[in-house]
Amino acid sequence: MQNYDNLIGGKWVAEAEAMPNINPSNTNDILGNYARGDAASVDAAVEAARAALPGWAGATPQLRHDVLEATGATIMARKDELGRLLSREEGKTLAEGIGEVTRAAQLFKFFAGEALRLGGEVLPSVRPGVEVMIEREPVGVVGLITPWNFPIAIPAWKAAPALAYGNCVILKPAELTPGCAWEIANILKESGCPDGVFNLVMGSGRTVGAQMVAHPGIDAISFTGSVATGRQIAVQCAENGKKVQLEMGGKNPMVVLDDADLDVAVGASLNGAFFSTGQRCTASSRLIVTAGIHDAFVEKLSAEVAKLKVGDALDPETQIGPVVDERQLQQNLSYVDLARSEGCEVIGGEAMDGQGFFQRPALFVHATNDMRSSREEIFGPCASVIRVADYDEALAVANDTEFGLSAGICTTSLKHASHFRRHIQAGMVMVNLPTAGVDYHVPFGGRKGSSYGAKEQGTYAREFYTQIKTSYIAP
Ligand SMILES: NC(=O)C1=CN([C@@H]2O[C@H](COP(=O)(O)OP(=O)(O)OC[C@H]3O[C@@H](n4cnc5c(N)ncnc54)[C@H](OP(=O)(O)O)[C@@H]3O)[C@@H](O)[C@H]2O)C=CC1
Numbered sequence: 001m002q003n004y005d006n007l008i009g010g011k012w013v014a015e016a017e018a019m020p021n022i023n024p025s026n027t028n029d030i031l032g033n034y035a036r037g038d039a040a041s042v043d044a045a046v047e048a049a050r051a052a053l054p055g056w057a058g059a060t061p062q063l064r065h066d067v068l069e070a071t072g073a074t075i076m077a078r079k080d081e082l083g084r085l086l087s088r089e090e091g092k093t094l095a096e097g098i099g100e101v102t103r104a105a106q107l108f109k110f111f112a113g114e115a116l117r118l119g120g121e122v123l124p125s126v127r128p129g130v131e132v133m134i135e136r137e138p139v140g141v142v143g144l145i146t147p148w149n150f151p152i153a154i155p156a157w158k159a160a161p162a163l164a165y166g167n168c169v170i171l172k173p174a175e176l177t178p179g180c181a182w183e184i185a186n187i188l189k190e191s192g193c194p195d196g197v198f199n200l201v202m203g204s205g206r207t208v209g210a211q212m213v214a215h216p217g218i219d220a221i222s223f224t225g226s227v228a229t230g231r232q233i234a235v236q237c238a239e240n241g242k243k244v245q246l247e248m249g250g251k252n253p254m255v256v257l258d259d260a261d262l263d264v265a266v267g268a269s270l271n272g273a274f275f276s277t278g279q280r281c282t283a284s285s286r287l288i289v290t291a292g293i294h295d296a297f298v299e300k301l302s303a304e305v306a307k308l309k310v311g312d313a314l315d316p317e318t319q320i321g322p323v324v325d326e327r328q329l330q331q332n333l334s335y336v337d338l339a340r341s342e343g344c345e346v347i348g349g350e351a352m353d354g355q356g357f358f359q360r361p362a363l364f365v366h367a368t369n370d371m372r373s374s375r376e377e378i379f380g381p382c383a384s385v386i387r388v389a390d391y392d393e394a395l396a397v398a399n400d401t402e403f404g405l406s407a408g409i410c411t412t413s414l415k416h417a418s419h420f421r422r423h424i425q426a427g428m429v430m431v432n433l434p435t436a437g438v439d440y441h442v443p444f445g446g447r448k449g450s451s452y453g454a455k456e457q458g459t460y461a462r463e464f465y466t467q468i469k470t471s472y473i474a475p
């Protein structure tokens with residue numbers, strides 16, 4: 001069994017403890033033992049990152065570009081192998097795994113370009129003879145805390161802009177999925193990333209994550225994960241004066257109007273609710289359907305759900321891979337029971353036999369928006385179907401949630417699509433498309449309880465990973 005160490009100051013560091021990385025499709029398949037760092041590992045990584053910071057912050061944009069470009073190129077060249085690793089550790093299907101790895105490569109390549117494009121502004125002062133310059137500088141040492149559900153794309157979309165804009169990085173991936181993060185660290189190192197600029201500290205959130213949030217040598221924290229952990233991190237960062245960015249949950253609405261193309265609506269809902277086993281913060285977990293199309297929609301969607309092939313992520317026939325672990329499976333099953341007890345007709349949702357954590361996708365039909373199963377993020381292959389009278393009620397129900405990440409509408413009416421786009425309280429809006437599945441070069445993030453702080457991805461990522469300096473110059 002191979003051991004995988006932490007990367008601190010450019011050296012691979014073995015830790016006293018290690019944790020097996022278990023394949024959720026087949027719990028007999030162990031990918032390797034991954035180091036479990038502790039608070040002292042974080043201290044060492046911070047020391048290394050702070051030592052490397054002046055060099056990296058002052059490096060030419062060409063060097064930063066070249067490191068990121070080479071990293072992206074290597075990830076792309078190894079996409080099949082890394083996609084397989086991703087599927088083995090997280091449980092996405094092989095096609096989804098390779099797709100996510102491709103996205104990670106594209107993210108590194110996009111931000112390689114951004115390293116060359118970071119500019120400032122020169123403005124005339126209101127005072128005679130004075131010039132004002134506005135420049136962006138790195139924030140410093142940034143801590144990245146990432147979840148298990150996108151084990152390569154999320155580390156990539158945080159690390160690539162952080163490095164492009166001259167920051168040093170400490171990445172703590174989720175303990176369930178350290179394999180892809182280890183590969184990113186290894187590829188960055190092989191691509192010429194100087195020692196200490198990128199550090200990988202694997203370990204638990206309670207020790208490594210908490211120490212990163214508390215450490216005075218880390219200037220900013222970018223976090224993706226649960227609402228409970230995110231809010232706790234935000235409070236601590238505010239107390240310590242750290243810049244913070246949070247991407248958390250969603251209970252994303254997909255509105256289906258009477259005039260929708262039924263095939264488009266069913267296809268978008270099936271994809272948005274169930275692909276990647278529903279383990280996406282952008283998943284369509286509330287299908288809000290107007291009365292005239294409701295029964296036809298439920299009939300067609302149920303038939304499609306019944307056809308979905310659930311199984312081993314590496315089987316090319318599989319459409320829905322396993323749930324990530326036993327704890328998440330039990331959480332999903334408890335929501336299936338809850339939805340039934342709340343009065344829904346539950347279609348599917350059973351746990352399946354096998355050496356992994358398999359569950360049939362579940363539709364909660366005849367749901368209402370006040371049910372707990374319609375309000376709380378489940379993070380599994382479960383979607384509520386809520387019948388509404390008309391567009392106005394659909395919009396009101398869609399907005400009646402603490403979250404505001406992504407929202408979708410299926411309609412052939414330009415009037416309703418435009419109205420929805422303007423009035424939905426969400427950071428991302430999809431028209432005749434699934435609520436999940438986003439481009440890598442445009443801003444990602446939500447509103448209300450889903451997100452906090454600056455947006456991620458695209459050129460907008462610079463708002464978090466840079467700080468502004470205004471200079472007044474009199475010749
Ligand atoms: N919005 C999203 O993208 C995601 C949402 N979720 C939601 O969260 C639920 C629980 O999943 P879970 O993985 O436990 O989510 P968490 O929020 O606990 O984990 C996200 C990351 O934060 C780390 N972490 C945990 N506790 C702390 C802490 N006190 N200080 C700093 N870092 C910490 C975790 O470490 P580690 O896990 O390694 O110990 C992980 O790296 C899911 O069922 C789902 O509802 C989960 C994943 C992604």
Ligand SMILES: O=C(O)CCC(=O)C(=O)O
Binds near residue numbers: 150282435
């Ligand atoms: O929908 C997507 O493509 C991204 C989703 C995501 O980032 C998440 O679930 O954390």
